[in-house]
Amino acid sequence: MIPQIIIGKKPVLRYVTACITTFNRGSNRVTLRARGRRISSCVDVVNALRRGFLTDIQIESINIGTETITINSKERKISYIEITLRR
Amino acid sequence: MIPQIIIGKKPVLRYVTACITTFNRGSNRVTLRARGRRISSCVDVVNALRRGFLTDIQIESINIGTETITINSKERKISYIEITLRR
Numbered sequence: 081m082i083p084q085i086i087i088g089k090k091p092v093l094r095y096v097t098a099c100i101t102t103f104n105r106g107s108n109r110v111t112l113r114a115r116g117r118r119i120s121s122c123v124d125v126v127n128a129l130r131r132g133f134l135t136d137i138q139i140e141s142i143n144i145g146t147e148t149i150t151i152n153s154k155e156r157k158i159s160y161i162e163i164t165l166r167r
Numbered sequence: 168m169i170p171q172i173i174i175g176k177k178p179v180l181r182y183v184t185a186c187i188t189t190f191n192r193g194s195n196r197v198t199l200r201a202r203g204r205r206i207s208s209c210v211d212v213v214n215a216l217r218r219g220f221l222t223d224i225q226i227e228s229i230n231i232g233t234e235t236i237t238i239n240s241k242e243r244k245i246s247y248i249e250i251t252l253r254r
Contacts, residue, residue, distance in 0.1 A: 119207040123246040127233040142229040146214040159210040
């Protein structure tokens, strides 16, 4: 089971810190997941992490897809991205 | 040389159409590229294309990274994504 971090609307550095904490606790992998407009932030988190903090991090996989969410009993399609990092 | 489509601020369906046109002209690959906040739109384009138009499309590769742009003679880092599709 790979630890998962959901990217929301907090500042990018919060998620960078969350990744570092996860790796420091002994995990050798972490998956970042974001939907809709947060997809861009997800890429920002990975780049900030690799550029400034954990330069030995590898991108193991990047998956994209669509999921269905229900807002006010209406179904909507929303894009997501999942990026798995390996130390 | 793989044809490249740069994702900007036009509606998603415009880029979907551009991909279909590129494939119909005989290319078996196309690369979609987006920077910053457009990264989410890029994923939307791929998902819309695969869901509704060309269901036999495969994702060949997804790359992310950072590039440096200069705005008002100040350097800034900006994230990008490149998604290569194969028919």
